[in-house]
Amino acid sequence: MKQFQELPPRRQEQLMAFDRLLTIMDELRAQCPWDRKQTMDTLRHLTIEETYELSDAILEKDRSEIRKELGDIQLHLVFYAKIASEAAADSSDHFDMTDVLNSVCEKLISRHPHIYGDVVAETEEQVKANWEQLKLKEGNKSVLGGVPGSLPALVKAMRIQEKARGAGFDWEEKQQVWEKVEEEMQEFKAEFNTDTNEAIDSSRAEGEFGDLLFSLVNYARFIDINPETALERTNKKFIKRFTYLEQQARADGKSLSDMTLAEMDVYWNEAKTI
Structure with missing residues (x-):
């Protein structure tokens, strides 16, 4: 394991930024009434919402928004680990961010024997097949x-x-x-x-x-x-076109409820060209 001073400058910055987030989480959990009140259960639906927001940003190819949403999700991951760390040290419910990170590192190493072992896997399909076989050996029944x-x-x-x-x-x-x-x-x-x-x-x-x-x-x-x-892109395309239809009809003093389908199709076809 490299010492901190031996790491490249950018990796040092990354670790310092992560340490800053962990420190802020400690302070918020200790001092903020809202943060103190949260549990894994209360955070769950918020995490799902953040994940969908990240998904939207990815579909829109909005790198700035992706960076923001990744930060929000990272905060949630740190939050869960912080809550778990507050359980009694001898409890099975206890773990902290160190345990979380070491656990995923060990899993990645064990699931990639073609990188960290002597297994040969030269294609994506071979990697996937090895992955599933390893999961069965680890205890998955199916x-x-x-x-x-x-x-x-x-x-x-x-x-x-x-x-x-x-x-x-x-x-x-x-x-x-x-x-x-x-x-x-x-x-x-x-x-x-x-x-x-x-x-x-x-x-x-x-x-x-x-x-x-x-x-x-x-x-x-x-x-x-x-x-x-594919379906989500079609959803977004439909929303964009239907919104155009509504806006243009309103601008022309028309109400959708009073329009025929043929009249709506005029605006719909215009929307396709935008």
């Missing part, structure tokens, strides 16, 4: 056991498929995956007739729609498209 239950469904589908692939359970060709998409589409359509208003079995239709979405996520993964990112 390859899918590491997928958080609270993940949004679209992200969860992607992670489930990635982990299954890491275990060797996957299609061989993208054409096979597309054929599965078409099969699921036909099964979904078979649950109702789009040309009539006949009642449908909502439960069965929902199940087939879920299968269709899952197969589309699978195909997106095969062609290196992140479905969550």
